[in-house]
Amino acid sequence: MSDTKTSSVARTTRIDNNRTIYKFAGMAEDSNSVKAVEKELKDPGLSGDALVVNSKKKKAKAKGKAKPQHEGKEKTHRKMKTPKEESMDFEDSGDRSSQVNVKEEPEEDPDFVTKGNGKKRKRKVDNTDGPSSTSEASLPKKKKKKPAEEGQENSATVKKKFKGKKEKVIKEEGGRSVSTKKKKTKEEIETARALKIKKKEEEEKQRWRWWEEEKYEDGIKWRFLEHKGPYFPPEYQPLPDDIKFYYNGKPVKLSLPAEEVALFFAQMLDHEYTTKEVFRNNFFRDWRKEMTLEERQLIMDLNKCDFGELHAMHKQKVEARKNLNKEEKLVNKEANQKIVDEYGYCVLDHHRERIGNFKIEPPGLFRGRGDHPKQGMLKKRIQPEDVIINCSKDSRIPEPPAGHRWKEVRHDNTVTWLASWTENVQGSCKYVMLNANSKLKGEKDWEKYEVARKLKTCVDAIRAQYQEDLKSKQMGTRQRAVALYFIDKLALRAGNEKEEGETADTVGCCSLRVEHITLHDTLDGHKCVVEFDFLGKDCIRYYNKVPVIKRVFKNLKLFMENKQEGDDLFDRLNTQMLNKHLSSLMPGLTAKVFRTYNASITLQQQLKELGNMKDNVAEKLLSYNRANRAVAILCNHQRAPPKTFEQSMATLQSKIDSRKEQLDLAKKELKQAKKEAKGSSDNKLLIVVEKKKKAVQRCEEQLLKMEVQATDREENKQVALSTSKLNYLDPRISVAWCKNMEVPLEKIYNKTLRDKFAWAIDMTEHDFVF
DNA sequence: GACGCAACTTAGAATGCTATAT
DNA sequence: ATATAGCATTCTAAGTTGCGTC
Helix, strand or coil, X not given: CCHHHCCHHHHHHHHHHHHHHHHHHHHHHCCCCHHHHHHHHHCCHHHCHHHHHHHHCCCCXXXXXCCCCCCCCHHHHHCCCCCCCHHHCHHHHHHHHHXXXXXXXHHHCHHHHHCCHHHHHHHHHHHCCHHHCCCHHHCCCXXXXXXXXXXXXXHHHHHHHHHHHHHHHHHHHCCCCHHHHHHHHHHHHHHHHHHHHHHHHHHHHHCCCHHHCCCCCCCCCCCCEECCCCECCCCCCCCCCCCCEEECCEEECCCHHHHHHHHHHHHCCCCHHHHCHHHHHHHHHHHHHHCCHHHHHHCXXXXXXXXXXXXXXXXXXXXXXXXXXXHHHHHHHHHHHHHHHHHCEEEECCEEEEECCCECCCCEECCCCCCCCCCCCEECCCCHHHCEEECCCCCCCCCCCXXXXXXXXXXXXXXXXXXXXXXXXXXXXXXXXECCCCHHHHHHHXXXXXXXXXHHHHHHHHHHXXXXXXXXXXXXXXXXXXXXXXXXXXXXXXXXXXXXXXXCCCCCCCCCEHHHEEEEEEECCEEEEEEXXXXXXXXXXXXEEEECCHHHHHHHHHHHCCXXXXXXXXXXXXXXXXXXXXXXXXXXXXXHHHHHHHHHHHHHHHHHXXXXXXXXXXXXXXXXXXXXXXXXXXXXXXXXCCCCHHHHHHHHHHHHHHHHHHHHHXXXXXXXXXXHHCCCCCHXXXXXXXXXXXXXHHHHHHHHHHHHHHHHHHHCCCECCHHHHHHCCCHHHHHHHXXXXXCCXXXXXXXXXXXXXXXXXXXXXXXXXX
């Protein structure tokens, strides 16, 4: 809501991004040719009795979900997040219709055509069956590794260690000559580099190249699994005697369980959560359950509770931890490392694999997103007696903490989890699973992208089909077609039904309700515009105005007939039906595959459009980020603008300004020098001219770099790039792009990402096409 | 076929760490 | 030398999907 302020720079680019997105995302519109429109006009449409009956029939939901949730126009109350910018607004939508031809592109993509069928086919045979294939052809080409090449990354850490040493030396030897120091540093840097390279090589050698192995038969996830069990958080430490809780102004010594929960609340006092009515009520109810009878009789009103001292103590502790000196921090770090070494790894089929979340979640107050009805409830401490262990029969069974036992030890190799427990707030299962760089996760990820690539081969047929289905006599089929149109065009999530009162009120495609869309016959000169406004996953607002094809528009009108706020838009459709239909069109196809597919294909297309080999690395990276951003906007990946955003933008701008002045000065000097050198053959003067020229050039380069950075940052203000990078973009597209553009991969993938996508980095050649 | 649960992926916020500016 | 911006990592909530059960 506060976003109208967005600067023109950001706005322009965003619109650009949208525009490009729609080039492909609107493909469904393509066939909205004159003919199609004419046909539609002739469409007898909704005269069928069945349809009318259907539309009136209330969905037989056991939970009776379709009750209006808000009287009148209270809609805005649910909007927890800043709206998606007006960028999704109109100017750009004009382009959508004008992009009609471009939208066909994937099929006619020069890449696919010019590369020749043979090659393309071969690639398909090679890769499309991906991780699930056991054929030799599917094995990635072996590559010589070049560990030295990537040697950069750890230098920082190693260097730092040596820096510490250096300082010591200087201190001890006081006035030693500068040259000695420098020499030493150089040597050290050399050693550091060597060390780093070695480490890297070591790491590479240790890496399990599972993608070169055969896949297990269906359903089997491992043959051998051994681990130490999860790590439990430390027991509660009682408050020191001088820290007191007050009720109604009088100090009250709480029982241990009540005190622990009180501290949970006190720790959060700076957070907005603790001011919310729902949070406070839930907390208070659960807190009282932990109290002794006397406590419960005394403490009747949360407003009379004074957590001030507990809060202050907590803040002090945080501060103290921050202010630890180097040695103390190192001690802590080593202690943590020890825990990781002991509990953070498991052995899976002869390989040591990192566990993703080996720590049991500590107790605390539940922090749901948005208006969660359960926010503030007590999340209880998990005991070993709550935990199920999963491992090999013939492995060393993990020992429960002293005096405890496990809830159960099982040996189920059709699942990937090592431990699980049931969480008390929502009653759902929590799992300990492997890290993203593990075989189990990586293989699945690879498979995901292969399914998305397979969709590419049949997406046209599927689109044609749902276009056709828009005219179906069956209401359910029509609804399915419209939903699919949204999912494909707008990358909406499937939208499962949710139990009312258990979670925040959020929706996806299939669970859209009539109040979430507004139909405009015309809006700002566009016809058939659908205005979306709803809260999606994590209560992130989705706001978008989209022109749709006429048939979709007409159907939407029909679906909304005789309905009121709170009623489902697609009352004859749910995600199961939708997915069942999809899987009949292509094995493995589900609603979310469209998100993966559209995200990846957008990236590939954007990279092709934006990239310019002549650009310098900074500009290339800006292009990459823009392509990435186009995807993030499509998928509605938002983030809260960084707290320091305005300020950091201002500092950057002032830097740019001062650099500009410098540049002006340098230019003047160059002019002057040229003047002086003119006619003269004095070598010295010529040299001066050259020098000045270089200075100007340098200035220009730096200025450009900063300006690029400023643009990038501005455009990124509330767009989260990481989510799509991590979950939606086929890494092979990025790897191939880096190879083609001669950009070091480290510039776009950090260490974690490189680790996660090791399979892609290893197998991708420059000619990879999604 | 509704329902609920199990298992797994996707998500943004919170926190931690490091490189860089001052 | 220290502060801090910004990236990386951790955390865990919130989705999707498939399956078994009645």
